[in-house]
Structures are given as C-alpha cells and as structure tokens.
Amino acid sequence: MPDTKPLVQIKNINKFYGKNHVVKDLSIDVQEGEFLTILGSSGSGKSTTLRMVAGFEQPTTGEIMLDGINVADKEPFERDVNTVFQSYALFPHMTIFDNVAYGLKMQKTPKDEIRERVMEMLDLVQLGGFEGRKPDQLSGGQKQRVAIARALVNRPKILLLDEPLGALDLKLRKQMQLELKRLQRKLNITFLYVTHDQEEALTMSDRIAIMHDGVLEQIGTPKEIYEAPASKFVATFIGETNLFEGMVSADTPDGLEISLESGTIRSDAKGFHFGELVAVSVRPERMQFALEPRDGFSLMGTVREQVYVGSMIKAIVVLPDGQEVRLERLAGDELPENGPVYLYWDPADARTIKTLDQVFFSALENAEMR
Missing domain, CATH: 2.40.50.140 (Nucleic acid-binding proteins)
Structure with missing residues (x-):
C-alpha cells in the first residue's frame, strides 16, 4: 500500500512475564486503511501484541506509535482505538440500540447524533430493525455484529479484533469473514486482526504478519506468504x-x-x-x-x-x-x-x-x- 502512511508503528517491542520472553524485538507498521492480520498458533505472542496496542498490557521495552504519537504509556481510554474480543461482552439488560450507543452516551454525544450514528451502524452490519431486541434474542453471529457495531460507532482510528469469530460455527464464521472484509472496505477503517486460522487470514487480509514463538517470521500479502514462504515454519504453517x-x-x-x-x-x-x-x-x-x-x-x-x-x-x-x-x-x-x-x-x-x-x-x- 505505497500511497498510505503507517497509522500504527510497533517498534522493537519486547514483552517479558518474569523470565518468559513472549514477544521478541517485534517491529510492524500497520498502514492507514489496511486490514492487517497477525497470524500464529497458541503461545506465539499475537494476542499479547494486540493487547499492548490496545493498552491492556505494557511493553517491557520498545515503542508503540499511533498516528505519530508514542502511546506505550497511555491508558486504553486515552488511545483512539476500540477492541472486539471473541466474547461479545454485551450488556444483557440493554437493548441492541443502547448497547451500540453506550460509548457515545459516555462521551455525552447529542441524542439526535447518537440515534443517527447508531441506526447507520446497525444498517451497515445488516441489523436494521433489531434495535429494540435484547442480546438473548439474537444468534451468535448477530451478537458478534452488535459488538463490532458498538466498537465502530465511536469512529476509532483503528479497530483491534482478537479472534472475534472463534466462537462461531464454520459456516457462520466463513460468512462473517466476508462481511467483515466488506465492512472494512466500506468504512476504510484500519483493522488489526488476530487469529490462529490460516484460511481466515488468507481470505480477509491485505497483509499477514506471521508470528512464531514471539518472533515475526514473515510479513507480506497473502499471495507472497503462500507462494514465497521465508522459512520452513511459514511453508508448513500456511496451507x-x-x-x-x-x-x-x-x-x-x-x-x-x-x-x-x-x-x-x-x-x-x-x-x-x-x-x-x-x-x-x-x-x-x-x-x-x-x-x-x-x-x-x-x-x-x-x-x-x-x-x-x-x-x-x-x-x-x-x-x-x-x-x-x-x-x-x-x-x-x-x-x-x-x-x-x-x-x-x-x-x-x-x-x-x-x-x-x-x-x-x-x-x-x-x-x-x-
């Protein structure tokens, strides 16, 4: 993506838990408007990396730059990012409208603007007409769309997604992969996505960063990763x-x-x-x-x-x-x-x-x- 600038810069990040070195001298640039996936097996350091970008974990050494500003020491609410997890974390007593509107209400956004933005977002995730329902009246895929709408309605500079489709069955997961990619292209919001699913990464991503044992093995387009693996691990891990x-x-x-x-x-x-x-x-x-x-x-x-x-x-x-x-x-x-x-x-x-x-x-x- 040569005509864009890095929105997120992960610079020489290391993360230790005691003597356990879980992320090792990691550097990744995420371009503005890009769908970049961090792919790896369990224990590779991918979710820890995402949590450091979100602010839920602090790097032991290194810098995290968001739009040119070092945010490594900033709290999660001080960063212009939102995170979607595998668990939907919806408020069960609230309607779908109120779940999606929650962040806007906390920011004291005017009521008319809240309604306009929430309804627009529900239409985008194909849940128009569901605003009066409660979460227990929705399917798993619909709940995940609500969680995504709630994150996107705040118009973050970057959306972080930590294995958000892992709880869905295979058919629904494949459907949601295409919907997420469609949504990302329509909104042109930068997505930083974490998964262990190789097919999911190949289907959705502009670029894929493959991590193994805390180390970045290779970063490139799906075609580059598949046809020109840089290591034995990448060759055997992808496809x-x-x-x-x-x-x-x-x-x-x-x-x-x-x-x-x-x-x-x-x-x-x-x-x-x-x-x-x-x-x-x-x-x-x-x-x-x-x-x-x-x-x-x-x-x-x-x-x-x-x-x-x-x-x-x-x-x-x-x-x-x-x-x-x-x-x-x-x-x-x-x-x-x-x-x-x-x-x-x-x-x-x-x-x-x-x-x-x-x-x-x-x-x-x-x-x-x-």
Whole structure:
C-alpha cells in the first residue's frame, strides 16, 4: 500500500512475564486503511501484541506509535482505538440500540447524533430493525455484529479484533469473514486482526504478519506468504506443502542440484552454495508426475492411495525413505494410479529456503575439527 502512511508503528517491542520472553524485538507498521492480520498458533505472542496496542498490557521495552504519537504509556481510554474480543461482552439488560450507543452516551454525544450514528451502524452490519431486541434474542453471529457495531460507532482510528469469530460455527464464521472484509472496505477503517486460522487470514487480509514463538517470521500479502514462504515454519504453517530437505550437491548452468535421501531435485534459486543444507517447498497443486525420470529429477515413489475431498482429489506418493508427498488436482483431472511414479515440478513453482539446520551442522563440523 505505497500511497498510505503507517497509522500504527510497533517498534522493537519486547514483552517479558518474569523470565518468559513472549514477544521478541517485534517491529510492524500497520498502514492507514489496511486490514492487517497477525497470524500464529497458541503461545506465539499475537494476542499479547494486540493487547499492548490496545493498552491492556505494557511493553517491557520498545515503542508503540499511533498516528505519530508514542502511546506505550497511555491508558486504553486515552488511545483512539476500540477492541472486539471473541466474547461479545454485551450488556444483557440493554437493548441492541443502547448497547451500540453506550460509548457515545459516555462521551455525552447529542441524542439526535447518537440515534443517527447508531441506526447507520446497525444498517451497515445488516441489523436494521433489531434495535429494540435484547442480546438473548439474537444468534451468535448477530451478537458478534452488535459488538463490532458498538466498537465502530465511536469512529476509532483503528479497530483491534482478537479472534472475534472463534466462537462461531464454520459456516457462520466463513460468512462473517466476508462481511467483515466488506465492512472494512466500506468504512476504510484500519483493522488489526488476530487469529490462529490460516484460511481466515488468507481470505480477509491485505497483509499477514506471521508470528512464531514471539518472533515475526514473515510479513507480506497473502499471495507472497503462500507462494514465497521465508522459512520452513511459514511453508508448513500456511496451507499444505511438500517439504524436501537436502544438501546442495552441485551448482550448474541449469541451476542447483540438491541431493535428498530419496534422490535428487533441481532448483533455480540464487544465493546458495555447495554443501549448504536447504529445504524446498512445493505446494501439492504444483507437483507433477511422470512414468519416466525428468531432467534434473530422480525422485521415484509409489502411489499409495487417492483421496476424494469434494471438488478436490489428492494422491499420496510414498518415497523410499518413507516421506509422504501429496499431489492435488480438481476432481476430474488426471492423477497417477497406484504404482511407481516419478515426481518433478517446474523450479519456478518451488521455493528454496535457507534452514537453521545449517547453523547446527556448521557448529558440529567446527566442533569436530577442534
């Protein structure tokens, strides 16, 4: 988003709970009008990061800038942000109108303006006509829309959302993903969203920041994250992939030759050297097969089974070392029958990744030489 400016700047944030280092030197810029998702598994530090932006937690070190102002020491009510949690936290004794209007009343907004803004927001979240109901008269998805309307009616500079769809069933969650994205685009409000759901992040986000063990592994568009993972963790965490780990055995004019336990493969990646340990990530839909070896590839396996998954069909190929390789096609497309098959792919469809195993390998070699 080159024509926008950072609305939120998280600068070299560290967070300790005692000796537990839960967020490690984290820096992220959130652009104005952007839908940015922090994605990670439980314990990755994503919710702690969101809580620090909201003001519910204080960073141990580092700065949090909101619209150019350092807010790291400001109370939550002093920040122009609102937060939506997984629990709806609606007032059960109040009508939907009064729930949404609560923040405006606390700000002593004129009554006519309150009514206009509340009704406008209820229409935006498709709850016009529900203003006289109580929360216990609504479904889970409707309650979540009320919580979002209550947060947005105050016109915050940024809306923080901490796994807001986690309590909904799968069908409703998918529907709400599209509605949230539609709402964000219509209002052009910056969304900072936290989830552990990879599909949710890919569906909704302009950019995704992937955290693992308190560290930012990669930040980029959904396409960049999926097609060009920066680490083995990202490759295996986002979607499904086949990961081949081996050593660079030759650097030829046609590219790198990489030796695996079960054969050799080819890569056109740059910046790698002879003897380096690498991992090559190939998505199942990019895998190819043949009955004869292809140039640069000597990877033969045995097709064990085919699995039908609705509109998709998958084949599982077992290599001599026991590794399972998955191929995926649309139902009706060709996949290999049970029996021996050679695997290959277009090197442009693969991602060669430096691996931390090289660090340990080099350290072991150095230790043995002493």
